[in-house]
Amino acid sequence: MASSLSSLPPHVNETFEEDASELQFPKEFENAETLLISEVDMLLEHRQQQNESVEDEQELSEVFMKTKQYCSRFSRYKNRETISAIRSLLQSKKMHKFEFAQLANLCPETPEEAKALIPSLEGRFQDEELRQILEDIQTQRSFQY
Structure with a gap:
């Protein structure tokens, strides 16, 4: 029983070349909103503060901490008014x-x-x-x- 490409779901046969220089992105990104690094930094800071304010504070993951560190380093805007x-x-x-x-x-x-x-x-x-x-x-x- 040989399988052929024609038996695959239609989306597997499609070859889509993602190319940011041509503003070609996967379909999943069509309705996605973009966030500035500064906005991500503020969101992560808020999450960190929420975590610290609870009695049974959870240890934040290494990925969270590294992402927070990256965002803090490369954040260009320091307040919501500037971002807006x-x-x-x-x-x-x-x-x-x-x-x-x-x-x-x-x-x-x-x-x-x-x-x-x-x-x-x-x-x-x-x-x-x-x-x-x-x-x-x-x-x-x-x-x-």
Whole structure:
């Protein structure tokens, strides 16, 4: 009894090439929301504080602690107001949610750096428009301290 590819479920036959530079993501990500590293850091901090406030405090997993450490290290925004301002700024642009999250997380300094880090921006945004977006992000970051 030989099995053939045609007997496999339809989704197994499909070959989907994920390519972030072309904004091609698996179907599971279509309705997913993106979070900034700073938002994840705040969520993990809240969870850690909740855990510490209960009487029978549970030891947090190594993965949790390493993720928290990573997020704390690479968090760009220190408060909810700044995150909200960055989200509003970037959501007002015609940008894919992946591009939005990457720009906010990586904070490139120049349009050239932004396009090198996020290739899908190439051809979708003029350098001057991107420069203005990056300057606006930096302005918001400077107001948070």
